[in-house]
Amino acid sequence: MDQNQPISLPNNCAFTCPVKSGSVYNISIIRLPIPMYDGVQTGHGAFQMDQRIENIRIGKACNNTQASTIKVLKRTTAMLVCNISYDCLIINSDKLAVFKDDTIAEQCTLNLTYFPVNEHTNVIVTCINIANNAGRDWKFVFGSKIGHKSNVVNETFVVTLEPFPLNNITSLNMKTDESITLASMIVPHCDQIAEMKYLSFRCGFDNNNQQPLPDNCTFTCPVRPGSLLFVGIIRHPIQRQNGRPSVNDTFTMESRGFYFNIGTTNV
Missing domain, CATH: 2.60.40 (Immunoglobulin-like)
Known part of the structure; x- marks a missing residue:
């Protein structure tokens, strides 16, 4: 702003200045001298002029800019x-x-x-x-x-996004066949945990028995009457994207186990 051309400040205390991108400007706020009155006469001087200068930098405008x-x-x-x-x-x-x-x-x-x-x-x-x-x-x-x-x-x-925690699965739906040789298991809403390709199940403790979880969330395990069955649900590591491609960033593997007492009769 040209110091030789001061502009009266509007009543709403707002004003505009022409600027250019990437430039620095000195903005002056000026209070002009104020005459002093003693209640009867004038001519006893004035409050001196006061001025404040602010350096304002106008940011560089984006121009077909990609995110940094x-x-x-x-x-x-x-x-x-x-x-x-x-x-x-x-x-x-x-x-x-x-x-x-x-x-x-x-x-x-x-x-x-x-x-x-x-x-x-x-x-x-x-x-x-x-x-x-x-x-x-x-x-x-x-x-x-x-x-x-x-x-x-x-x-x-x-x-x-975060996978659905396996600990939020409170139980599996289990039903044995008439001969009590197979137990049918249903993982409720398993397709909401993550993509199905990351989900597996296991009947017993042997990792060699691990198999992909079917799309219908249902699988079977061999059982015997009066036995204790352990079933494991596994969510394998998932590569984690953070906006742009990243390396070696994953949601770590998670597993959850369930125990079932197999009865001697099919109720």
Whole structure:
């Protein structure tokens, strides 16, 4: 602002200045001299002029900019929070959106924070109520809404959600056949734990008996009347995606065991 052309401050205390991206400006706030009154006469001087100068840096505008980093801050079986960072200034989140299958994901919200010292914008993306994706990759696109130009590149990110904990399975549904030689087992809603390719079962303690869990969540184990049956459910390690491809980052293997007393008669 030209110091030779001061502008009166509006009553709402707000004003605008022309600026350019990536520039630094000195903004002056000036209080002009105020005459002093003694209640009767004037001419007893004035309160001297006061001035404050602020150095304001205008951030570098984004120009077809890709995200510098993405970091997953939190994830569960049905939600995620991630920080998508840009080395430039993003002012308005209304032009940005998370897209799922080419449609705006309404369950996602955005929050912008700009750091002028390093010209860095963090976009905090929070998505909730992500159904039927526990232990699976959730792919989404982040970028500009159709018809809007935000100067950031639309990019695809992949975040793997937490698998459903096996400890949340309280019991298996078990039923023996008439001859009490086979026990039929059902793992309730097993397809909600993770992708079926990561799930196995085992009848007994021998790891050599481990087999893939069928898609219908049902399997059988050989039994004898009056015996004690152990059944193991295994969720194998799952590669964990954190936005962009990562190496050696996994959800570790989890297992859960169940014991069944096999009766001598089929009730």
